[in-house]
Amino acid sequence: MSFKDIAQIAGSAMAAQTVRLNTVASNLANADSVAGSEAETYRARKPVFATVMDDNLDAAAGGRVQVLDVVESSEPLRKVYEPGNPLANADGMVFYPNVNQVAEMTDMMSASRAFETNVEVLGRIRGMQASLLKLGES
Numbered sequence: 001m002s003f004k005d006i007a008q009i010a011g012s013a014m015a016a017q018t019v020r021l022n023t024v025a026s027n028l029a030n031a032d033s034v035a036g037s038e039a040e041t042y043r044a045r046k047p048v049f050a051t052v053m054d055d056n057l058d059a060a061a062g063g064r065v066q067v068l069d070v071v072e073s074s075e076p077l078r079k080v081y082e083p084g085n086p087l088a089n090a091d092g093m094v095f096y097p098n099v100n101q102v103a104e105m106t107d108m109m110s111a112s113r114a115f116e117t118n119v120e121v122l123g124r125i126r127g128m129q130a131s132l133l134k135l136g137e138s
Helices: 003-029 101-137
Strands: 045-052 064-072 078-081 093-096
Touching: 003 045, 003 064, 003 101
Parallel strands: none
Antiparallel strands: 045 064, 078 093
């Protein structure tokens, strides 16, 4: 496996984690938004990843990651009786998103650490390439 292959794998992982962080940020930003109907209510989003194996690499070497889609969560919405809320429907009910803030924060920390790990991989590749160039100078 070449340095270029390793960099492509790490780069694809960083791109995937960026999408994951963006969806977490969107979910947390909308966690307390209120709507008057189920159809108007924000629903939590989750990215779907897939492994892309390169024909030039063996299965043990690993593969790149690809974001297939960002899907809405099927978890039920929170329905709360708030007759004084201006967005309440005729029954006095308002709908809150199905965002679990604790799970989102955990997901954010995991994505952030995975991104940092791949930055470290790229840094190590760069260091190894510099060391190889120094060998050629001798």
